Amino acid sequence: MKSPIDIAIANFVDHCQAIPSSLGSPGSQTTAFSTNQHTLNIPYPNGITIGQTDNQDSQMSQIRQMIAGRPSGAVTSMVDSFSSLDLTPLGFHTLFDTPWTFRQAAPVESLPIRQPQFRIETVNTPAQLQEFDRAAAAGFGQPDDDTVYSTPLLTDPRYDFYFIRQSNKIAAGVQTFTNNESIGVYTLFTLPEHRRKGFAKSLVNHVLSLTPDLPAVTNPSEDSDHLFRNAGFSHIGTRTIWLHVPS
Template sequence: MDDLLLANRNGAAFWRALGPARGYELIERPGFLAALDPVRNGLRVVITSPQPSAVDLAELAELQQRPWPRISIEDPYGVVPPRGPAPLTPTRSPVMIRRAAPLPAPAAEIVHVQTEEQLAAVDRIVVEGFPLPHFQPYGSAAAVPAGLLTTPGFDAYLIAVDGQWAAAGATITQDDVAGVYFVTTLPEFRGQGLARQLMYAVLNQLDPLPVTLTAAAPAQHLYKSLGFTTIAEATWWSG
């Protein structure tokens, strides 16, 4: 299967898990998946086809015209122009994939999340460290809600430093591919290599599946050093 299709399938699986756990309405069509939250997260879209139908494009255009608090459209194929009532800003982020290969065992203790308390720690790290301003202050709403604990294919991980939760990440596994999301270190613990240790544990856990992710600029060097290669430059429209 095409690597970009693998990554897209996993991105859609991520929102099929996260959207309902947050209480969002989902709309899924052959060409896109949309998660709808009129209060906080707004309209979140993943384009899932290089050739969306005219019907899909018309529905997506109608969705963009609604009054959302924010809009975010992930378009790895570069095929959908934004049509919202206000200008949207484009950014480019690499979509990456890694085939299974040996890695060192992590030197730090990695906690595989099992409890709501642990998942709440993941939520705090993601909201404050990523950061996610529309979920701040922390506790006003869950970005990584407790319902994910019982979602098939979802896993989350934590690292503690001196008894304090310091870094976190999550994965979604579906069929023949896994995806990595929300890899985050709180600002006061950065520079200690925690993200690398977390990725050692996660990638060893996911072996032998191919693993995909979309890399933020500060983390691209780390992911390349772990064996990830870029398969596309996705356009993200936001506003």
């Protein structure tokens, strides 16, 4: 039986392969390492370690191969899933650490939004997905001129996108990735002017209520950590984000 952190990593790896693949850049995976050589301007890593420390030699070898295969001048991002590697000798520097969090499968009631005039909607069309993409970029303070969530994801049964509108514009949203083992809760955002209204809490409870028989995983930010803890998530490990910028 897989451990909670192995379940969380497996969901994250599959999700991080699916996004660039939908944009035309398929990747590859071994038991120790997942890699995607994309040069897309998307916040998804080029490499992710899989498995415990007995795979370190194999992981370091595959990271070297990944770097050697990168286009000239390409920035490379890495997720060390167990914060156990030192990639400094390979020219990487650390960006930050974030937790892996896990919630056991359990029923949860969908939480009504404080303002009854608002409701949770599902992305169903390319236009809605494009709007979600741009709203998510704004929610995370990123440029909105690069596509992250592309139309092929609408026909991928593992993905769902939910949002709340205010003043006819998306005010908050969340994206999920579901496999046979877990539901990953990702891209939870609320635009600055719509925060402190309970939108994010309602969205998280909504997606958890749809899959009561599956555990849930996520990588919360400092701002969202308390929200996920209140929803029943607990920290199960730490990952380190590394960046390699050619000189």
